[in-house]
Amino acid sequence: MTDNKLCPKVESAFKLFSKKWTGLIIHVLSEGPKRFSDISATIPNLSDRMLTKRFKELEENGIIDRKVYPETPVRIEYKLTEKGKALKPVMKAMETWAEEWM
Amino acid sequence: MTDNKLCPKVESAFKLFSKKWTGLIIHVLSEGPKRFSDISATIPNLSDRMLTKRFKELEENGIIDRKVYPETPVRIEYKLTEKGKALKPVMKAMETWAEEWM
Numbered sequence: 001m002t003d004n005k006l007c008p009k010v011e012s013a014f015k016l017f018s019k020k021w022t023g024l025i026i027h028v029l030s031e032g033p034k035r036f037s038d039i040s041a042t043i044p045n046l047s048d049r050m051l052t053k054r055f056k057e058l059e060e061n062g063i064i065d066r067k068v069y070p071e072t073p074v075r076i077e078y079k080l081t082e083k084g085k086a087l088k089p090v091m092k093a094m095e096t097w098a099e100e101w102m
Numbered sequence: 103m104t105d106n107k108l109c110p111k112v113e114s115a116f117k118l119f120s121k122k123w124t125g126l127i128i129h130v131l132s133e134g135p136k137r138f139s140d141i142s143a144t145i146p147n148l149s150d151r152m153l154t155k156r157f158k159e160l161e162e163n164g165i166i167d168r169k170v171y172p173e174t175p176v177r178i179e180y181k182l183t184e185k186g187k188a189l190k191p192v193m194k195a196m197e198t199w200a201e202e203w204m
């Protein structure tokens with residue numbers, strides 16, 4: 001921050017992460033690629049509609065990739081991109097804080 | 103995370119930070135104590151009503167303190183508690199990520 005002016009990059013990063021569920025979804029994907037059902041089973045109270053919406057936003061922002069495996073039945077996996085993996089220090093710092101203070 | 107179960111502490115920490123504006127408010131307060139008007143002037147589009155609401159939540163969660171200076175006119179400052187300051191690594195990691203990827 002310079003003379004009370006927010007850096008636009010930092011401002012838009014915080015806006016992305018101030019969407020409900022986004023942080024938790026990235027936290028779960030930091031463990032490795034997951035299927036839709038894995039994530040919705042791991043995060044309580046997260047509806048499929050909302051998870052679909054957040055996935056779309058995260059894909060549009062280049063944070064996750066969606067990979068389709070042409071098997072029978074088709075298998076679809078979601079994983080962090082390099083940009084997404086670069087968030088691991090944020091996730092780690094949050095976990096460390098939560099362990100001590102929550 | 104153990105066998106796809108979210109740690110409750112981590113889950114509640116991410117829930118706290120997935121509230122709109124919360125991350126940005128803590129980011130601004132990481133610079134030091136601020137008056138209400140300083141913060142609302144620094145964060146565009148953040149209404150006074152919403153800032154009041156987030157301040158109340160952050161106070162209830164022990165992340166910020168509100169200090170009243172009995173001057174004329176009265177001066178009120180908001181600052182991070184020790185619990186709040188312990189979030190600086192999260193803020194720093196987010197800034198570093200934003201600088202590179204946003």
